Amino acid sequence: MSQAAPAVKSRRRMGSQRRREMAGLLFVLPAMALVLVFFLIPLCMTVWMSFHNWPLMGAPRWTGLDNYAAMLKDRRFWGAMEFTIWYSIVATIAIFGVAFPLALFVERPGRATAIYRTAFFLPVVVGFGSASLLWAWFMNVDSGLFSPAAVAMGLTDEPVNLMATTDGVFWSIMVLVVWKTAGFSMILLMTGLQSVPHDIIEAAHIDGANRFQRFWRIKLQLMRRTLALALILSVAGSMLAFDQFYIISNGGPRNSTLTAVYWIFSQSFVSFKLGYGAALSMVLLVILVIISIAQLWLLRSPTGDAK
């Protein structure tokens, strides 16, 4: 960005700067319109709905803060929220635990690593719906894969009905989620690793830093932003988990794998209480914003330039 700055008169500079701002504004205008129509307006409508008794059919009735008050006594919602937070913590640790080693493995360029990269990333492009249907079949005790395979290999005498226990459902879905999303985090982390300038690493090497120190003190520090991005995407995605639980477990057994979004869906479209569902969505949104801000704050750079 070179500019013949000092010679130009200040008035003309102001003019060109304004023009540039206008041009910039024009460029982002379509994106802003989309955000307005598909995010801000629906968000305002959701807030508006949350103050009503808004049935799926029939006329809405203004009820003020009643929906929010009812929520305080909604044990199922808080139970679902607790489960969702637990699920998000485990899923995020599991995804990073798999994605980071993979990222280190595929970081260097080369024909072989390109194949590995593709292979690890491939599950990401499978839709969560189709992947969940596949898993639901794998988990079937009679005609699936896991239990019959375990019996055939002699690992167990009795068939194992994974769907019947909370742990069976939870860990089966966890394997699905890691398989399906670790590739995405891997690519993010890989670009982070690659963005660390090579000369800094080399300088550290010359200064006598060992492999672990180079990784922990330099690479990891310099890729804070990528880490923050990968972490926030993973946590936000987990907090909004719905498809896999809806398709595989129906929130069962005995509502033990009910996620927050599943409960919102159930209240809105099974119980037809759209207003209450909207209020629950708002609370989930606020919780998610707080969690995201906390993550950004924790991963802020010591020099304060991370935003």
Added chain:
Amino acid sequence: MLRTLTRVSALALTVGMGTAAAAQDTLTMWARTDVQNFLPQVVEAFNASHTTQVEVQFIPPGELVQKFATAAAGGSAPDMLSLDLIYTPAFAAAGQLADLTDIAKALPYFDQLSPAHIQAGTYDGRIYGVPFSADSSVLLWNKDLYAKAGLDPEVGPGNWAQIEEQAKAVRALGGDTYGYYFSGACAGCNAFTFLPYIWSQGADIVSADGMTATLDTPEVRGAVDIYRRLIAADAVPPSAETDTGSSFFSAFAGGNIGIATSGAFAIGILNTQYADMNYGVTYIPGPDGQPSSFGGGDNFVVTAGMEDMTAVGEFIDFIYSPEMQKLMAEFGSLPVRGDVAAQALEGLDARYGVATDAMAKGRTPSTVVYNDIYNSATGPWLQFLQESFYGDDVDGSILVAQETMQSILDGVQ
């Protein structure tokens, strides 16, 4: 809106053709795919003999309510619906349905129409839904397995002791053969097939006025215990616990289940697609044999706002004609008009007789919160079933479910 448009276009068509006849009227109708086997036949016959034409669109059962609500809000709702009868109170309460009281009561055979349908179709003393299709819950037993197990293949279970004894006898054949089947993770299936075990003792899980949850009773506990005994005796396949309804029919059709909870609909499918299956149909019995059944099926309803109901009246009268009742019976729906039922079933599989009789004895829960209480995968009914059938603390589970149901009932003004 849509109706006006179709009317205008129909009018334009007739004018264009230069006929002097009265303007043709088109009525749009939505139905869940469950009635796809016989509704087109009925509509075709109606269209062939009437100037008014009915156009049907089929919608997957899980989407019908949402789709209708969206269409109604946008002013493009269909004129008529074949609606799962349990939804009639909720639709009526929301002001979406036209009052059919006058049309219904004017029918000379009104008192012969299925009481379960009329009861579910009545809201605030007015009739919003009249019977269209019917399906009652029954037990099926596999005669071949009964013979192999040394039981009398011609006599199905008549009370709880016999269910237990016969299920265990079939299970004794060993291997993959089991005595009894139900879809343990399917809320709707068990409302259809497990509620009758409670009803047959004169009890219910909601009080008659719909205000109080009454799960914590010896009758409910008794019905739970027979299932617990069957499960403990290994007479129920392990996969039943987690079946969300996908094997509700196919488990029995597979040929290695002795007794299965099912519905009249199964008779039609078994006869046409599993011709080799040698099975019997009997009532869901009480402890000492009193039969009970869930009267299910669809109500015929009309969207609120229709002014000229003449054509609707014609269509309703047409459905109840002996010919149509027979046609629908042939294609898998039980007759809904008592005085022509025998005529409609003449020449058909005798097993339909049991199902029709079960329908006449049938009950249907009538509540605006049917989905919350019974149908929801996250609702108290399914949680109660799973915990009390398979859990360790039956009494505790019953109390918790009762409390949840009560809070839902309290939410209805």
